[in-house]
Amino acid sequence: MTTNDRPGDGGRPEPAPTEKVRPPRPKRARSSAVARSVAAAASIAAPEPVAPPAPAPHVLIIGGGGTGGALAHDLALRGLRVTLVERGEVTSGSTGKHHGLLHSGARYATTDRAAAIDCITENKILRRICPGSFEENDGLFVALTDEDVEFEKQFVEACWLCAVPTKRLGREAALRMEPGLNPNLRFAYQVPDATMDAMRVPLRFMATARRNGADIRPFTEVVAVTMTGRTVSGVRVRDHAAGRDYEIGADIVVNAAGPWAARVASLAGVNVPVVASPGVLVAVRGRHVNMVVNRLHAPGDGDIVLPQRLRTVVGTSSWIADDPDELAVRAADVELIVRESAALVPAVARAEVTATWSAARPLVQAPVPAARKRVATRREAATAPAAPAPAGAGRGLARDLRCFDHATDATPTEGFVTIAGGKATTLRAMAEAAADVVCSKLGLALPCRTTDIVLLPHSAWYSA
Amino acid sequence: MSPRDARPEEPAAAVGSVEVVQSVEPETAAPAAPARPGTHFHISRRKQGDPKPHFQNFEIEVEPGATVLDALLQIRRRHDPSLVVRHSCMHAACGTCGVRINGREALACDTKLATLPTHKPIKVEPLANQRPVADLATDMVDFYARLDAAAMPLLRASETAGGATPPENIKAFARFENCIECGLCLSACPIARTNHDYIGPAALAAAARVVEEPRRHDLGPVLALAAEPDSVWRCRDAIECTAVCPSSVDPARALLTLRRHVAANGARRFLARR
Ligand SMILES: Cc1cc2nc3c(=O)[nH]c(=O)nc-3n(C[C@H](O)[C@H](O)[C@H](O)COP(=O)(O)OP(=O)(O)OC[C@H]3O[C@@H](n4cnc5c(N)ncnc54)[C@H](O)[C@@H]3O)c2cc1C
Numbered sequence: 191m192t193t194n195d196r197p198g199d200g201g202r203p204e205p206a207p208t209e210k211v212r213p214p215r216p217k218r219a220r221s222s223a224v225a226r227s228v229a230a231a232a233s234i235a236a237p238e239p240v241a242p243p244a245p246a247p248h249v250l251i252i253g254g255g256g257t258g259g260a261l262a263h264d265l266a267l268r269g270l271r272v273t274l275v276e277r278g279e280v281t282s283g284s285t286g287k288h289h290g291l292l293h294s295g296a297r298y299a300t301t302d303r304a305a306a307i308d309c310i311t312e313n314k315i316l317r318r319i320c321p322g323s324f325e326e327n328d329g330l331f332v333a334l335t336d337e338d339v340e341f342e343k344q345f346v347e348a349c350w351l352c353a354v355p356t357k358r359l360g361r362e363a364a365l366r367m368e369p370g371l372n373p374n375l376r377f378a379y380q381v382p383d384a385t386m387d388a389m390r391v392p393l394r395f396m397a398t399a400r401r402n403g404a405d406i407r408p409f410t411e412v413v414a415v416t417m418t419g420r421t422v423s424g425v426r427v428r429d430h431a432a433g434r435d436y437e438i439g440a441d442i443v444v445n446a447a448g449p450w451a452a453r454v455a456s457l458a459g460v461n462v463p464v465v466a467s468p469g470v471l472v473a474v475r476g477r478h479v480n481m482v483v484n485r486l487h488a489p490g491d492g493d494i495v496l497p498q499r500l501r502t503v504v505g506t507s508s509w510i511a512d513d514p515d516e517l518a519v520r521a522a523d524v525e526l527i528v529r530e531s532a533a534l535v536p537a538v539a540r541a542e543v544t545a546t547w548s549a550a551r552p553l554v555q556a557p558v559p560a561a562r563k564r565v566a567t568r569r570e571a572a573t574a575p576a577a578p579a580p581a582g583a584g585r586g587l588a589r590d591l592r593c594f595d596h597a598t599d600a601t602p603t604e605g606f607v608t609i610a611g612g613k614a615t616t617l618r619a620m621a622e623a624a625a626d627v628v629c630s631k632l633g634l635a636l637p638c639r640t641t642d643i644v645l646l647p648h649s650a651w652y653s654a
Numbered sequence: 655m656s657p658r659d660a661r662p663e664e665p666a667a668a669v670g671s672v673e674v675v676q677s678v679e680p681e682t683a684a685p686a687a688p689a690r691p692g693t694h695f696h697i698s699r700r701k702q703g704d705p706k707p708h709f710q711n712f713e714i715e716v717e718p719g720a721t722v723l724d725a726l727l728q729i730r731r732r733h734d735p736s737l738v739v740r741h742s743c744m745h746a747a748c749g750t751c752g753v754r755i756n757g758r759e760a761l762a763c764d765t766k767l768a769t770l771p772t773h774k775p776i777k778v779e780p781l782a783n784q785r786p787v788a789d790l791a792t793d794m795v796d797f798y799a800r801l802d803a804a805a806m807p808l809l810r811a812s813e814t815a816g817g818a819t820p821p822e823n824i825k826a827f828a829r830f831e832n833c834i835e836c837g838l839c840l841s842a843c844p845i846a847r848t849n850h851d852y853i854g855p856a857a858l859a860a861a862a863r864v865v866e867e868p869r870r871h872d873l874g875p876v877l878a879l880a881a882e883p884d885s886v887w888r889c890r891d892a893i894e895c896t897a898v899c900p901s902s903v904d905p906a907r908a909l910l911t912l913r914r915h916v917a918a919n920g921a922r923r924f925l926a927r928r
């Protein structure tokens with residue numbers, strides 16, 4: 191690995207300012223209560239990072255979504271020097287816009303067993319390390335038609351193989367739990383789905399990372415990747431808040447730009463097979479359910495209904511977009527989603543639509559190599575091959591998380607790693623996969639410690 | 655649990671498309687007559703280090719159904735990538751996109767352009783009573799210092815009623831607090847404008863929730879905080895907070911509740927001392 195050959199910080203120019211993006215806060219007399227609270231917030235115990243090898247290698251992360259945020263936390267805990275740059279507010283990419291479902295894995299059990307196992311594993315871990323960040327009300331998979339009834343056996347077997355617990359409920363029992371369900375339902379399965387606040391869960395990772403020394407800079411866009419030959423040596427960024435450009439040197443640059451990953455990689459002349467696969471979501475007025483309501487069938491459009499505070503959010507659809515910045519909110523999708531979700535929860539059809547928007551999944555299109563180390567260990571239960579994915583753009587593609595060390599590309603590029611795919615639910619696992627690659631490239635044997643360390647509350651992100 | 659009123663759905667349209675004329679003016683002057691039909695924006699700009707903000711005018715074509723946030727992001731994508739604006743969820747859930755639109759606090763993502771008057775440019779400014787970051791973004795650090803001071807166990811989930819029986823393994827259905835921590839109330843509060851130490855509406859509403867539904871919390875510190883000089887008694891009942899709140903928190907009513915508890919607590923302590 192060449193990054194180790196470089197002395198210290200690589201001797202690269204680093205005119206990066208030492209101050210953070212946040213402007214220096216003017217001193218101002220504070221009420222004693224507020225001042226006390228600031229002091230108290232600063233004293234919340236954060237987990238101690240391991241002793242860093244001196245001098246600690248510097249990792250620069252591009253992208254402040256859930257993936258980048260969780261990676262900053264993982265690497266900071268391992269004792270590395272971390273800088274994360276995000277072109278907008280943190281979580282302003284796909285992360286903040288997602289549906290808000292902490293997946294149990296049941297949705298993917300029949301089509302993508304690897305993803306299902308990741309989801310149930312991470313579902314349990316996140317409840318432990320982010321207490322209070324989920325509405326732990328479980329989910330239902332509801333059978334409405336003969337076709338859905340036929341799907342039952344396949345669904346139950348697949349969930350069993352992936353160790354996703356299910357419990358069968360008759361029509362009456364399901365209606366007692368969710369009186370808003372279509373009264374013509376046949377039966378339902380209860381699974382450990384939950385809902386989350388799409389922004390606050392990643393903020394907890396970022397708050398903890400920052401407490402452990404990670405430098406997280408919002409409104410800072412990577413405009414170029416600096417290289418020495420085919421070795422990445424850092425990035426050139428534009429600080430939109432200050433209105434100036436500067437360079438940041440790094441031993442390794444990790445591209446965690448989600449649906450923008452291909453665009454960011456191209457700045458280093460690297461191809462990554464990540465496409466943007468948007469979907470539409472619709473929020474309606476009124477909290478029409480307490481649980482996550484799914485349709486008992488192979489993943490399709492408009493088949494998830496879930497509560498978010500005083501509203502209900504329904505989704506989604508799927509297509510492939512050329513430009514992750516220009517995502518249409520397709521009117522036909524909105525109509526389809528409202529119609530399909532109203533089949534599950536009839537009140538949705540009568541409710542006022544309060545917002546419609548699109549977000550893009552970062553979808554990896556590369557064939558999944560047979561030997562995926564991290565995943566293999568978790569998948570012992572699932573030996574039989576998964577059923578073929580349903581046809582249709584976007585959703586049929588492999589949706590698993592992937593980490594690319596570009597030193598192994600046909601045209602090798604050193605010091606550059608891309609992490610993409612996965613789901614918001616698997617942010618921690620994605621970070622672990624990427625951090626393992628980063629450490630092995632640096633020749634460091636530092637274990638991942640993120641599975642058990644409870645994260646700071648999201649409000650700590652905003653503490654001075 | 656039922657929809658409040660069944661209004662017809664808005665046409666859900668592709669957001670943003672047609673090309674635009676941008677006119678940049680250095681100072682606060684209102685934009686000249688439109689070069690061609692479009693929606694005019696008068697946007698407050700300020701980079702770090704600028705002594706004071708100035709306004710910049712944009713004229714863009716927007717799709718029907720577009721929100722102020724859609725328009726701001728369209729300006730950022732196609733005309734000025736340096737425009738700093740906070741956003742995340744696009745549906746009034748995360749609380750990051752609070753701004754002042756024509757002088758009034760609102761979530762940019764929850765404000766349809768069609769609801770705004772067309773005879774004048776739409777003026778967009780950052781929230782007041784908060785530290786500026788740049789352009790339309792403010793730093794929420796003071797807001798959260800107040801919330802934390804209110805001893806609010808953040809991310810409290812409240813139990814929902816509604817006649818539903820939770821599943822066997824779940825004691826009661828959980829629901830996040832309504833407050834999305836957007837800071838609109840603090841920006842709109844006339845007391846906070848002149849008194850930086852005032853604890854502010856969202857924090858007092860959080861304290862009131864703890865007092866009304868204490869679960870196992872010790873109410874002493876919360877009531878003591880509420881009784882401090884820059885707390886409940888500082889409010890002059892402007893009710894601006896409740897008017898701008900996008901998430902039905904009603905801080906003004908919460909504050910009245912809290913006053914009653916503080917007064918009762920004070921009386922009890924006074925009597926106990928005698
Ligand atoms: C409609 C929809 C619904 C979904 N629902 C769920 C769900 O319910 N549950 C679930 O678990 N998952 C869900 N997902 C999946 C989930 O949203 C994504 O997998 C996840 O958010 C991806 O996170 P990320 O951090 O990898 O990408 P992002 O959040 O997109 O982060 C990438 C970041 O990189 C930044 N960036 C880009 N270019 C640059 C640059 N040049 N310089 C600096 N920064 C840059 C972007 O601004 C962005 O913030 C959903 C996805 C979609 C599309």
Ligand code: SF4
Pocket residue numbers: 832833834835836837838839840855856859895898899900901902903904905
């Ligand atoms: S009380 Fe309302 S206005 Fe104030 S922060 Fe909470 S949601 Fe926003």
Ligand code: FES
Pocket residue numbers: 740741742743744745746747748749750751752761762763764
């Ligand atoms: S973007 Fe989340 S509240 Fe507006």
